[in-house]
Amino acid sequence: MEIKALVFKDKQLKLTERPQPVPGEDEVLIQVKLAGICNTDLEIMDGYLGFEGIPGHEFVGRVIYDPEAEFTGQRVVGSINISCYECFTCNQGLSNHCLNMRALGIRNKDGAFAEYLTLPRENIYPLPEVVTDKMAVFIEPMAAAVEIPEKVHLRPTDEVVVLGDGKLGLLTAQVFWAMGFDVKVIGKHQEKLQIVKKLGIETFLPGELNRMVDVVVECTGSQSGVETALKIVRPEGKIVLKTTTVEKPSLDLSQVAVNEIKIIGSRCGPFAPTLRLLERHKFPLEEMIDSIFPLERGLAAFTRAKEKGVLKVLLEIS
């Protein structure tokens, strides 16, 4: 059977037909309902990681086939990293940093911008009814926000500033808000800041916050973000790095040493606690959706997603 898919090959994204993927051992087959375009997908179009195939890693879908039958028919999301469990880091218990890591729609694994995808059973999380498709499609990037308190001890009395009002910045602010933290956001776009302002979160335009805080989470997506973070983090404070850029910014590491700053890298996060937060609290996720395109108009969706300052663009697939 042929399925419709967006395929990136020879530096070009095309809507084309592909054979339906065949689940490997311990894998499920999922019919994709809704998928989100992430900045990483845009970077892939620019050659990031040299990926060729079907991109897309933020999705919600329905399990069509499960060898164990447990998930069959269920509405699910899936975590994107697939570890080998055989390499050095996997043997050290660091399977999140598997040396042979495959990642849905990012590295050696076809992704979610297609009618069907496959994923290992262990990556699958069934959705409670209260979590709608439009909420569920945010779980993957939201989990990246939950990874911050997973890796860094954030104290309820810490003053935390999120740098950047892009998708990850806004999601991080929402997660921290739900957890009760004293979170503020610095961003350039009043209309985006408005989304978290409605929750009671204080927001600032660049340069407006002129004092030191305990923790800065760098989500600007820009290479100059760390420098801004260094300007407002207190001595012995923490900077959490979320931004990945192709460029290598030059950095005042002496200041890091002298002021005894901790810089902590952080990437993908855990789905289970993210789902719990979504079940327990209301988040203004739908306000973060810019537009929804059918898969057939996938190229137009990418064009829209590439426009400056655009929030989440979704693909409705089935």
Place this chain on the structure above:
Amino acid sequence: MEIKALVFKDKQLKLTERPQPVPGEDEVLIQVKLAGICNTDLEIMDGYLGFEGIPGHEFVGRVIYDPEAEFTGQRVVGSINISCYECFTCNQGLSNHCLNMRALGIRNKDGAFAEYLTLPRENIYPLPEVVTDKMAVFIEPMAAAVEIPEKVHLRPTDEVVVLGDGKLGLLTAQVFWAMGFDVKVIGKHQEKLQIVKKLGIETFLPGELNRMVDVVVECTGSQSGVETALKIVRPEGKIVLKTTTVEKPSLDLSQVAVNEIKIIGSRCGPFAPTLRLLERHKFPLEEMIDSIFPLERGLAAFTRAKEKGVLKVLLEIS
């Protein structure tokens, strides 16, 4: 002016009249609206800390006089510890462990079971309208729950068990629930467990949970609680100690050493993040109220609070 107060003196609690307290330098005068009876108050009746005077440290009231006028007329809560800022620990930045600590209704400071009380300005927290009096009276014990993530790095992926379904156990479970944690409660009273069960929290009767978890919070109020905690904490796991008992339980410290367990003591907590949680989420606090007595019937209130298994008993004062 004379005010009505419950006074503990010569091992007896009496309803009596006292001169209206005079605020010290930098202190406000508060008219108490509602106050809660805590287990510590019951322990004071048994001679705990040798306190004599007006007990009571959980309260909500209105500021009648503020030397700076800022809080005048405002509905407030107040943190209970008053540090000297001169002793060794205060000078080390550990004013929460002041060697000359006074504590509202507990140590060298008359408390809340009276029509008026005084507190330093720095202890005062104005209440947003959304936080009702009946919610606000829980802020002090709830802050003790917030103190746990303040002192211990709880990871969103940790499995956390709260031991005990008393007031502090149930409040801790609610705070952890709001923060998105995977929290379970072990308790003896189905009707109390029901309060947190409704939030979707899994509960167990003693002996029902037979596997190891990452973190155990000991809130049983009983000297045997730590032993139970040691039975279910995993190697390299954490036990947070909330219980204080006059008895000194004997403890298998070899197991602590061999299994590399961390035991972490934790006491009073920060009000500001607790208030944020109360503003942002709904908690079933009113279900934790057993009964409300007028101040005049304070002795009956204490009798009720002393009964086994009773939840929060409140005094309505003005």
